[in-house]
Each structure stands twice: as C-alpha cells, then as structure tokens.
Amino acid sequence: MARSLSLAAYRALSARKPQATFAPPVDRPEGEVLWAHATSSMRLAALQNFGFRLKQQRPDLHVLITTSQRTGPGEELWQGADWICPLVPDHPELARAFLDHWRPDLGVWTGGYLQPNLISTARERDLPMVLIDADNEGFDEARHSWFPSLIRSCLGCFETILSADEATAERLIRLGAKAEKVTVSARLRNGSMPVAINETDLKEVTDMLGGRPIWLAAHVQPDEVETVLAAHRHAIRLAHRLLLVLLPASPDQADAYRTMLEQAGMRWSDCDTTDDSTQVLLCDTECGLDEIALWYRVAPLSLVGSSLKPGYGGHDPFMAAAFGSAILYGPNVRNHLSAYSRLASAGAARIVKDADTLSAAVSRLIAPDQAASMALAGWEVVSEGAHLTDQLLELAHDTLDHAGPH
Numbered sequence: 001m002a003r004s005l006s007l008a009a010y011r012a013l014s015a016r017k018p019q020a021t022f023a024p025p026v027d028r029p030e031g032e033v034l035w036a037h038a039t040s041s042m043r044l045a046a047l048q049n050f051g052f053r054l055k056q057q058r059p060d061l062h063v064l065i066t067t068s069q070r071t072g073p074g075e076e077l078w079q080g081a082d083w084i085c086p087l088v089p090d091h092p093e094l095a096r097a098f099l100d101h102w103r104p105d106l107g108v109w110t111g112g113y114l115q116p117n118l119i120s121t122a123r124e125r126d127l128p129m130v131l132i133d134a135d136n137e138g139f140d141e142a143r144h145s146w147f148p149s150l151i152r153s154c155l156g157c158f159e160t161i162l163s164a165d166e167a168t169a170e171r172l173i174r175l176g177a178k179a180e181k182v183t184v185s186a187r188l189r190n191g192s193m194p195v196a197i198n199e200t201d202l203k204e205v206t207d208m209l210g211g212r213p214i215w216l217a218a219h220v221q222p223d224e225v226e227t228v229l230a231a232h233r234h235a236i237r238l239a240h241r242l243l244l245v246l247l248p249a250s251p252d253q254a255d256a257y258r259t260m261l262e263q264a265g266m267r268w269s270d271c272d273t274t275d276d277s278t279q280v281l282l283c284d285t286e287c288g289l290d291e292i293a294l295w296y297r298v299a300p301l302s303l304v305g306s307s308l309k310p311g312y313g314g315h316d317p318f319m320a321a322a323f324g325s326a327i328l329y330g331p332n333v334r335n336h337l338s339a340y341s342r343l344a345s346a347g348a349a350r351i352v353k354d355a356d357t358l359s360a361a362v363s364r365l366i367a368p369d370q371a372a373s374m375a376l377a378g379w380e381v382v383s384e385g386a387h388l389t390d391q392l393l394e395l396a397h398d399t400l401d402h403a404g405p406h
Helices: 004-014 041-057 090-104 116-126 149-155 166-175 199-209 222-238 250-262 289-298 317-322 333-346 353-364 370-381 386-402
Strands: 033-038 061-066 083-086 106-110 129-134 160-163 183-184 216-218 243-248 268-270 279-283 301-304 326-329 349-351
Touching: 004 090, 004 116, 004 149, 004 222, 041 061, 041 333, 041 349, 041 386, 083 129, 090 116, 106 386, 116 129, 116 149, 129 386, 149 166, 160 166, 160 386, 166 183, 199 289, 216 222, 216 289, 222 243, 222 250, 222 353, 243 250, 243 289, 250 279, 289 317, 301 353, 317 370, 326 353, 326 370, 333 349, 333 370, 353 370
Parallel strands: 033 061, 033 106, 061 083, 106 129, 129 160, 160 183, 216 243, 216 301, 243 279, 268 279, 301 326, 326 349
Antiparallel strands: none
C-alpha cells in the first residue's frame, strides 16, 4: 500500500507542474518498435551498436533512442537507430502522450535517473521493460525523500534488472527490487558495428600491395591533408617503401585532394592500382563501411582523421580497433572523447598534434611488434561489452517474439 501511495502522491504533485507540449518527430510506423533510453553519451553509443545488430537480425524493427540532459554529445548519431530524440519530462500527461504515440513493444532503460510517471505508466500498459547497466549513479534516495517507496515502485516495473556489479545489485535489492529479477552482468560498452569483409577483396588488396608496409589515414578532412602528407614525407625518409592510403572524409571534393597531392610533389595513384614508385594511394570515391573495414584490416596502423583540426569532433575509432589496427588521433575528438579515452588508457591509441608528432608516431609504430601490441589492446577494449550486448540481443528477441500490442 505504501508503494501505491508514494506513487499516487508523486503523480499528483508532478501533475501540477507546467506541462510542455509533446511533439513527436514522425508518425509511428507499422511494425515493431523498440524504445531505449540513454542516460550518458557512452550508453547512447552502445545502444546504437545494439540497435544496429538487432536491426540486422530483425530488418522490420524500428529503434527509437531517447536521451536526457546528461547524455551529452552523440557519437555517430543515427547509426543503429531510426530516431534519436530527447525524452519527455516526467509529467503524467506527457508520459501518456509519449506511450500513446510510440506504442513500443519493448523498453530498455540504461542506468538510473528513473522517471516514475513514465515507467509506471509503461508498466500499467503491460509494456515489457528491462533495466540494464545499473550502477551506483542515479538511484539517490534523497532525491525522492518525500516519497520513501517511489524507487521501490519504479524498480518493480522492470521484468529484468542487469546490474554492473555486486554492490549495486545488493543496493537495488535493499531499495526494493526483487532479488530474483536482479543479475550481475558486464558493463554496457560501445564496440564496433559488425561489418563482414569480403575475403576475395582482401586477397586482391593484399596481392596489390605486394608486402609493402602501409599506414592508413582515414576520414581526413581537406584542411588536414597538408599535415598528413608532411608526416608521410618525413616517414618515408626512414622507410622508403612505406605507402600511405588516404581515405578522404569528403569524397565529393576529390579534385581538391588530387590537387593537394600534386602540389606536395607526391607520387600517387587511385586505390585500385599501384606500383613500387607509388607513395600515396588515394581512395577518392565514396567508401561504404565494408571498404573502410577492409582498409582497417589491411593497415596495421591508422590515423583516424577529422581530429587534427578543430570543428569536426573526431570520428568513431572502434571500427579501426575491431579490425586490428593500432590507432593515432588528433586532439579534437569531443564527439568521441569517451571512446578515445578508453582506447588510450588501454594502450591502443596515441594522440598526435601536428606533422612532426604524427611522423614520429608512424615511424615508430609501423614496426610490426609495436602495432601488434596496440592492436591487441584495442581488440580487448571493443570486446568488453560483447557479453552484455549478446545477452541483451537474446532478451530482446525473446520478448519481441512473445510481445502483444501495446
């Protein structure tokens, strides 16, 4: 009874607050809709990875990811999600409007900072809800001190709770979660979007390179080309057969990249042909994920561009790590700071600031043993969240296969 009284009192009080207008970005499509809520930028990136994999297995599924003020800048927005938008404030009418519009078939909440109106309304509509990556943050009892059983009511709305560690699991049980619903699992971590490499293409590229040492500069912006070419010019003084593969961020500006190569006096060719005199391979056509993955697989060392100059925010480094390439990056990676921090802390990525530091890093790390140790560290990082993602995929399939209309 105490739980229902706390929830009723919270609803009554929150209903008095000014009500915003719910304006959905699109009409709800036909078919299944999975709703996932991200409470941090790292969780947002991981949920996109999860959505990407789930949509590969359920092509008709639509994925909605909501964010909060705590989420911060997105990492590669719109990969793995059909829509990414802010979650409505926790007002009873807005909660009903949100659920009326989207009618999700499954709800996935990451971490804490629970919204009692929304979560309890979802439960009343028999929407299956799971809480994952629950840690010590966001379950502050003092925040709802006037409603002592409110957190208990919220936790009771989830069918499954996956805790990040034993201490959090014990705390959630003390707060009112049923012990049989709580399981300790791995942390939710972002990894690389799964991309299959064509083995025939891999052999063709390997044969074309003829055993030459190579390094890759991927997602390079036009104003970064000069720095990359200057670094390569210095590096080939020590390793004259070293080949740079240049993957532009803007393939529609191919003429500008060709002009810069000519002005730099570099011997270059397109990415389909090369000979022993070629210093730079220019991939000046738009590359899909499979072709980018192929070059990461071939190159033992990669500069992930859009990071040397300000204004671009960096690019997702996890694909490079997943395909076994040691990573170099510039100082401007605000959109992917958590990813680079994880990789750098593990010894899988190193920061460079200009042509001199880039050239020094290439010359040092092109040695097979140096690149291999970084690549192994990178693989361990991208594999950290694999267990929870697989667990969540299985749970999502089971739930969606048995879900009724909501």
